[in-house]
Amino acid sequence: MPHGSGSLVVQKPSGGIEHPTSMSSSNSQDGHQHIRHSLAPRAVRESQSQMAEVVLPNDANPLGNLLGGRLMHLIDIAGAMAAHRHSHSHVVTASMDHIDFHLPVHIGDLLILKSSVNRAFTTSMEIGVKCWVENYIAGTTRHVASAYLTFVAVDEQGKRKPVPPVVPETEEEKQRYEDAGRRRELRKEESARRKAAKQIR
Numbered sequence: 001m002p003h004g005s006g007s008l009v010v011q012k013p014s015g016g017i018e019h020p021t022s023m024s025s026s027n028s029q030d031g032h033q034h035i036r037h038s039l040a041p042r043a044v045r046e047s048q049s050q051m052a053e054v055v056l057p058n059d060a061n062p063l064g065n066l067l068g069g070r071l072m073h074l075i076d077i078a079g080a081m082a083a084h085r086h087s088h089s090h091v092v093t094a095s096m097d098h099i100d101f102h103l104p105v106h107i108g109d110l111l112i113l114k115s116s117v118n119r120a121f122t123t124s125m126e127i128g129v130k131c132w133v134e135n136y137i138a139g140t141t142r143h144v145a146s147a148y149l150t151f152v153a154v155d156e157q158g159k160r161k162p163v164p165p166v167v168p169e170t171e172e173e174k175q176r177y178e179d180a181g182r183r184r185e186l187r188k189e190e191s192a193r194r195k196a197a198k199q200i201r
């Protein structure tokens with residue numbers, strides 16, 4: 001068992017769509033094969049990610065509950081995993097909004113974070129992260145928190161770059177895709193409102 005901030009398990013996404021016409025590969029001097037991907041659409045399941053962490057005393061407040069900021073940090077990492085996998089790119093966090101903490105998480109709990117791309121826009125992606133606590137004695141899970149994050153794809157110089165569209169396949173994914181479009185409009189409205197308020201001050 002690793003020490004420090006708990007154990008971290010990263011699960012690779014299952015399956016994947018082949019884009020034979022959109023990929024090319026080359027061998028570099030370091031002997032690695034580099035695959036270049038175009039902006040061909042990718043399914044949600046291709047970048048879905050999961051990580052798990054055991055909550056240790058260092059992560060908790062004096063009552064033994066996981067600190068909200070620590071959970072936000074883990075949510076950011078879990079979200080970035082799906083964003084990296086979808087965009088095959090470096091990403092930066094542009095925003096984290098609508099985070100709900102439904103139930104406390106305690107020292108010793110096994111925290112599971114699942115992330116998936118709800119929708120990709122031009123250079124940005126909305127990622128949903130859902131957090132669960134698994135009771136490994138009783139074999140039950142409880143939903144403890146959820147969040148939506150926006151990541152922007154950037155190159156090595158930090159310059160924004162386009163991301164591939166996402167293909168929602170299941171009914172749930174299609175619903176999330178629609179909802180993400182509405183949330184983007186609300187974010188834009190809110191941002192415009194804040195800008196206007198600053199100009200008045």
Ligand SMILES: CC(C)(COP(=O)(O)OP(=O)(O)OC[C@H]1O[C@@H](n2cnc3c(N)ncnc32)[C@H](O)[C@@H]1OP(=O)(O)O)[C@@H](O)C(=O)NCCC(=O)NCCS
Nearest residue numbers: 092093094095096120121122123124125150152160187191
């Ligand atoms: C996020 C960032 C790249 C946006 O760059 P920008 O020059 O302001 O770009 P724009 O306003 O043209 O927006 C670019 C994209 O980001 C999205 N975006 C920008 N700000 C956003 C916000 N607050 N919330 C959600 N999306 C946002 C835009 O909608 C746009 O998406 P699209 O290309 O898919 O249409 C830039 O603000 C940045 O680098 N921020 C710091 C990121 C960082 O360091 N994160 C870690 C925090 S410690």
